[in-house]
Amino acid sequence: xxxxxxxxxxxxxxxxxLERDSNVVVMGEEVAxxxxxxxxxxxxxxKFGPKRIVDTPISEAGFIGMGLGASMLGVRPVMELMFxxxxxxxxxxxxxxxxxxxxxxxxxxxxxxxxxxxxNGGTNVGATHSHTPENxxxxxxxxxxxxxxxxxxxxxxxxxxxxxxxxxxxxxxxxLYGEKGEVPEGDIVIPLGKADIKRxxxxxxxxxxxxxxxxxxxxxxxxxxxxxxxxxxxxxxxxRPLDIDTxxxxxxxxxxxxxxxEQKPFASVGSQLAFMIQKEAFDELDGPxxxxxxxxxxxxxxxxxxxxxxxxxxxxxxxxxxxxx
Amino acid sequence: xxxxxxxxxxxxxxxxxSPAAKAPVNAKLTKEERIELYRKMVRIRRFEERSLRxxxxxxxxxxxxxxxxxxxxxxxxxxxxxKHDHVITAYRDHGHAIAVGMDTKPLMxxxxxxxxxxxxxxxxxxxxxxxxxxxxxxxxxVGGQIPLGVGLAYGVKYLGQKGAAMAFMGDGAVNQGAVxxxxxxxxxxxxxxxxxxxxxxxSMGTSQERSSAGPGLAQRAEAYGMAWDVCNGHDVYEVRATxxxxxxxxxxxxxxxxxxxxxxxxxxxxxxxxxxxxxxKAEIEEYQRTKDPITLFQKTLLDEGVxxxxxVELIDTEARAxxxxxxxxxxxxxxxxxxxxxxxxxxxxxxxxxxxxxxxxFFE
Numbered sequence: 001x002x003x004x005x006x007x008x009x010x011x012x013x014x015x016x017x018l019e020r021d022s023n024v025v026v027m028g029e030e031v032a033x034x035x036x037x038x039x040x041x042x043x044x045x046x047k048f049g050p051k052r053i054v055d056t057p058i059s060e061a062g063f064i065g066m067g068l069g070a071s072m073l074g075v076r077p078v079m080e081l082m083f084x085x086x087x088x089x090x091x092x093x094x095x096x097x098x099x100x101x102x103x104x105x106x107x108x109x110x111x112x113x114x115x116x117x118x119x120n121g122g123t124n125v126g127a128t129h130s131h132t133p134e135n136x137x138x139x140x141x142x143x144x145x146x147x148x149x150x151x152x153x154x155x156x157x158x159x160x161x162x163x164x165x166x167x168x169x170x171x172x173x174x175x176l177y178g179e180k181g182e183v184p185e186g187d188i189v190i191p192l193g194k195a196d197i198k199r200x201x202x203x204x205x206x207x208x209x210x211x212x213x214x215x216x217x218x219x220x221x222x223x224x225x226x227x228x229x230x231x232x233x234x235x236x237x238x239x240r241p242l243d244i245d246t247x248x249x250x251x252x253x254x255x256x257x258x259x260x261x262e263q264k265p266f267a268s269v270g271s272q273l274a275f276m277i278q279k280e281a282f283d284e285l286d287g288p289x290x291x292x293x294x295x296x297x298x299x300x301x302x303x304x305x306x307x308x309x310x311x312x313x314x315x316x317x318x319x320x321x322x323x324x325x
Numbered sequence: 326x327x328x329x330x331x332x333x334x335x336x337x338x339x340x341x342x343s344p345a346a347k348a349p350v351n352a353k354l355t356k357e358e359r360i361e362l363y364r365k366m367v368r369i370r371r372f373e374e375r376s377l378r379x380x381x382x383x384x385x386x387x388x389x390x391x392x393x394x395x396x397x398x399x400x401x402x403x404x405x406x407x408k409h410d411h412v413i414t415a416y417r418d419h420g421h422a423i424a425v426g427m428d429t430k431p432l433m434x435x436x437x438x439x440x441x442x443x444x445x446x447x448x449x450x451x452x453x454x455x456x457x458x459x460x461x462x463x464x465x466x467v468g469g470q471i472p473l474g475v476g477l478a479y480g481v482k483y484l485g486q487k488g489a490a491m492a493f494m495g496d497g498a499v500n501q502g503a504v505x506x507x508x509x510x511x512x513x514x515x516x517x518x519x520x521x522x523x524x525x526x527x528s529m530g531t532s533q534e535r536s537s538a539g540p541g542l543a544q545r546a547e548a549y550g551m552a553w554d555v556c557n558g559h560d561v562y563e564v565r566a567t568x569x570x571x572x573x574x575x576x577x578x579x580x581x582x583x584x585x586x587x588x589x590x591x592x593x594x595x596x597x598x599x600x601x602x603x604x605x606k607a608e609i610e611e612y613q614r615t616k617d618p619i620t621l622f623q624k625t626l627l628d629e630g631v632x633x634x635x636x637v638e639l640i641d642t643e644a645r646a647x648x649x650x651x652x653x654x655x656x657x658x659x660x661x662x663x664x665x666x667x668x669x670x671x672x673x674x675x676x677x678x679x680x681x682x683x684x685x686x687f688f689e
Contacts, residue, residue: 062506069476107669193684241684
């Protein structure tokens with residue numbers, strides 16, 4: 001076990017998979033010579049050379065589509081989006097082509113591609129750079145969606161994503177890149193679609209993922225200490241496939257649910273969760289399902305106010321108290 | 326215009342001889358290979374005509390973009406394919422499918438939405454695929470397939486194979502951003518891609534003059550330092566001669582190029598296009614009379630002594646019969662079931678023994 005950052009954990013996963021499979025290629029803007037816009041790919045060019053670590057022009061529709069075409073022939077591209085927000089200019093390639101080629105070919109073609117990069121607000125970069133499209137992506141059958149919250153999860157899930165034969169969208173977080181955590185040595189592989197209980201509790205289930213896990217953990221500590229409320233935190237880790245069984249098991253234990261997500265509320269991941277929980281665990285609920293989401297507006301720039309637009313420990317605390325009231 | 330003098334007839338005969346006939350790639354063709362080129366063009370036309378009748382009889386849903394008039398392009402280009410050469414195209418994709426050797430029964434059945442279709446009834450007219458023949462679709466969004474085509478070229482090069490990817494598009498696609506991004510990548514990285522513009526003069530109902538700036542479509546290649554060429558797509562020999570150069574440039578030198586092939590579609594953009602607003606009937610008739618690729622090649626092969634009237638008749642009869650057989654096969658085939666809707670979405674779901682992930686992949 002070693003303590004490394006989320007950034008390093010992703011880098012280790014990339015390096016190990018590049019080592020393991022000669023068909024894995026890392027591509028994206030500034031991933032090679034510049035060492036990565038967020039230094040995730042630092043050192044990979046030196047180690048693996050320009051055939052495996054490829055700088056692309058600023059041309060998302062072009063290079064994502066190109067990676068997809070190569071994946072049809074058995075290359076396994078791991079494409080970096082400098083920000084997931086830039087997916088909008090490659091939307092047709094990702095959500096018309098990657099999502100649909102297998103289906104429209106009657107199952108004849110696989111697209112083993114990974115598209116990864118940060119998807120988060122909270123960095124004062126305004127509305128164009130702060131999208132969290134996991135709900136949009138997960139709305140497309142054929143696509144898998146992963147949002148890891150810890151270094152260990154990031155490493156283990158990315159390795160699974162790269163080995164997966166379906167297109168996997170891997171959503172990281174610039175505010176997590178520097179977060180440290182324990183990561184087991186060696187080839188750790190965490191299966192997609194397996195939620196993780198990040199904290200056990202008995203009074204309230206918080207269902208969350210990504211950076212909101214950290215906020216929820218901070219709030220849970222205060223809830224326990226100051227309010228004597230025991231919170232269980234279910235980290236989904238993967239949005240599609242979705243480990244709803246772990247969620248339902250927790251709901252059966254606590255009977256109260258709060259969903260915390262860095263998502264605009266309309267038709268969000270939480271919307272889907274709430275539907276499934278009420279449908280499949282209606283009798284277990286002692287109250288309505290609550291949700292804390294991003295305040296419903298484009299991402300505001302103003303630094304102190306952006307903190308309040310997103311989930312944060314204080315907002316989670318308040319929402320949790322309302323959920324158990 | 327006099328039709329009586331011998332001199333004029335000789336001149337017309339001379340004009341009928343394709344200047345590309347002597348190109349090495351054509352000169353080396355055996356008699357059987359020449360007949361096969363002709364037969365494929367006829368088979369495409371009869372297939373398309375039969376599918377139109379099926380559409381009019383309401384056997385086929387959605388859109389139907391017919392390839393009639395453009396047959397020499399797909400047949401000529403695809404006849405040059407080697408083991409590691411690939412094809413991808415847009416939604417007017419039936420001709421390429423037959424050209425690469427797909428059986429017409431599953432092609433027709435796909436139009437009928439039957440489970441025996443080439444995509445099990447899940448793709449429809451615009452989405453034919455056959456990776457076993459290096460045919461990667463069949464794509465519905467104008468220009469969206471072109472980056473994928475560059476990816477095929479990238480894959481060929483990455484995997485150390487000697488081959489090329491032909492990415493077909495219409496003249497309307499050249500104004501899509503994704504196409505230019507693809508041009509840039511192919512030229513920047515010396516990828517063995519050939520961008521084939523099938524210029525049938527109309528992007529849906531908008532003529533080239535009304536949609537595309539600049540002196541020519543293929544010339545845009547110059548901006549990316551790519552070679553380009555223009556050729557007569559009514560002449561299958563010329564298509565082969567031009568594409569052969571581009572293919573060899575790609576395979577041997579990893580140099581991409583843009584090839585614009587002049588062609589013409591006799592039918593509307595799709596069968597839903599009444600074809601009354603943007604061109605004259607006289608224009609269509611002029612093309613049919615003077616530039617029909619099948620008629621022209623038939624004359625060429627008759628002149629060469631490769632074809633005779635009896636064989637022309639036989640090939641046509643067989644092609645019509647084949648299209649009818651395909652329609653009968655489609656008619657008799659079952660539809661996919663409601664259970665089939667959720668198959669072929671995820672590799673993992675279709676290969677449960679090898680599934681590594683957990684959790685739900687489908688929702689209600």
